Amino acid sequence: MHTKINRCIELIDRLDESHTLTGEEIQYLLEHVEETSRDYLTLKADATRRRIYGDRVFLRGLVEVSNFCIRHCQYCGINGLNPNIRRYRLSQEEILASCRGGYEMGFRTFVLQGGEDPAFTDEVLTELIRTLRRDFPDAAVTLSLGERSRESYRRLREAGADRYLLRHETRNRDLYQKIHPNSDFDERTQCLRDLKELGYQVGAGFMVGIPGQTRADLAQDLLFVKELDAEMVGIGPFMPHHDTIFKAEPAGSLADTLLLLSLTRLLLPQALIPATTALASVADDGRELGLKAGCNVIMPNLSPPGVRASYSLYDGKVSFGSEAAEGKTLLEQKIKDAGYQTDLSRGDHATWKIK
Ligand code: 5AD
Numbered sequence: 001m002h003t004k005i006n007r008c009i010e011l012i013d014r015l016d017e018s019h020t021l022t023g024e025e026i027q028y029l030l031e032h033v034e035e036t037s038r039d040y041l042t043l044k045a046d047a048t049r050r051r052i053y054g055d056r057v058f059l060r061g062l063v064e065v066s067n068f069c070i071r072h073c074q075y076c077g078i079n080g081l082n083p084n085i086r087r088y089r090l091s092q093e094e095i096l097a098s099c100r101g102g103y104e105m106g107f108r109t110f111v112l113q114g115g116e117d118p119a120f121t122d123e124v125l126t127e128l129i130r131t132l133r134r135d136f137p138d139a140a141v142t143l144s145l146g147e148r149s150r151e152s153y154r155r156l157r158e159a160g161a162d163r164y165l166l167r168h169e170t171r172n173r174d175l176y177q178k179i180h181p182n183s184d185f186d187e188r189t190q191c192l193r194d195l196k197e198l199g200y201q202v203g204a205g206f207m208v209g210i211p212g213q214t215r216a217d218l219a220q221d222l223l224f225v226k227e228l229d230a231e232m233v234g235i236g237p238f239m240p241h242h243d244t245i246f247k248a249e250p251a252g253s254l255a256d257t258l259l260l261l262s263l264t265r266l267l268l269p270q271a272l273i274p275a276t277t278a279l280a281s282v283a284d285d286g287r288e289l290g291l292k293a294g295c296n297v298i299m300p301n302l303s304p305p306g307v308r309a310s311y312s313l314y315d316g317k318v319s320f321g322s323e324a325a326e327g328k329t330l331l332e333q334k335i336k337d338a339g340y341q342t343d344l345s346r347g348d349h350a351t352w353k354i355k
Pocket of ligand 1: 076167169206207236238239240241278313314
C-alpha cells in the first residue's frame with residue numbers, strides 16, 4: 001500500500017523536475033494515484049501554473065458560428081447525421097456583432113468555433129478574419145473549425161488568425177477510426193503538424209471517458225500533446241448526447257479529468273489550459289476545481305443567446321450564467337473566490353512573439 005503511494009510521489013516529483021515521463025509511468029499514475037498523491041499532484045500543478053502565469057486566468061470570448069457539420073463523430077450531438085437538431089449558421093454580421101459586444105466588455109481573444117461547415121470557405125473566413133483584425137487590432141483571433149487543407153490553414157494564418165484549436169480526440173488509432181466513421185487518424189495528425197509548421201499557437205486535446213478508451217490510451221494522449229509541444233490543451237469529460245449511440249453511456253469522471261489536467265500542466269508548464277465547458281457541465285464547481293488543478297483559461301460563451309441551445313455537443317452543456325460573456329461579473333467573482341485574478345489581455349503563450 002505504502003510503496004504504491006511512494007512510487008506515485010516519486011513519479012510526480014520526477015515529472016515536476018524533468019517535465020516528462022514514459023507512457024508506462026503515466027499509466028501507473030493514472031491507475032494507482034489515491035488521495036495523498038492526488039493532492040500532492042494538484043498542489044504541484046497549481047504551483048507550476050503560478051510560477052509561469054501567476055494567478056491570472058485568461059478569458060476568451062467563444063462564438064459558436066455554425067452547427068452544420070459534415071463529420072459523423074459518434075459521440076457528438078451536432079454530427080451531420082443527427083436529423084433532430086435545429087441547424088443554424090451565423091452571418092458575417094452576426095459574428096462581428098458578437099465580437100463587438102465582447103470587445104466592449106473587455107475581451108481580447110475571440111474564438112470562432114463551429115462544425116465543419118462547407119459554407120465557411122477560405123474567402124468567407126479570410127474576409128471575416130481581416131475585418132476582426134482591422135476593427136479589433138489588439139485582439140487575438142482563434143479558430144476552431146475542424147480539418148482543412150494546409151493551403152487553407154496557410155491562407156487563414158496569413159489573413160491574421162493567431163491560434164487554432166483542433167483536438168486530436170484520441171491517439172488510439174483503432175478507437176479513433178471507430179468513433180469517427182468518415183474521418184482519418186493520419187489526416188487529423190497531419191492537420192495538427194501543418195498548423196504547427198504554419199506558426200499558429202496550436203491547441204490539441206481529448207475527451208476523458210469515451211466508451212472504449214483505456215488508461216493506456218490516455219497516457220498516449222498526454223505523450224502526444226507533449227511531443228507536439230501544443231501551446232494549448234483542451235481536456236474535458238466525455239458527456240453523452242441523447243441522439244447518439246452513446247446516449248446510455250456514463251459521463252467521463254471529474255476526478256480523472258482533473259488528474260489529466262494536472263499531469264498536462266507538469267508535462268507542459270507553459271501551456272494554456274482551459275477549464276472547459278464540459279468540466280463545468282459535469283459538476284457545479286468543475287471550473288473552479290479545474291483552475292486549482294492547473295488550468296488558466298476560461299472561455300465564456302459570446303454566441304447570440306438564441307442559438308446557444310442548438311450548439312448541443314452533449315446533454316447538459318451549460319451556456320448561461322457565469323458560462324456566458326454577459327455573466328462575466330459573476331464569473332470574475334468566482335475566479336476571485338477560487339484564489340485567482342481575471343486577465344482580459346490577449347493572453348498569448350509564454351513563448352509567443354506577436355508577429
Ligand atoms: N462530450 C464531451 N465533449 C465532446 N465534444 C464533442 N462531443 C462531445 C461529447 N459528447 C468535444 C470534442 C470536440 C470539442 C469541440 O467538443 O472533443 O473536439
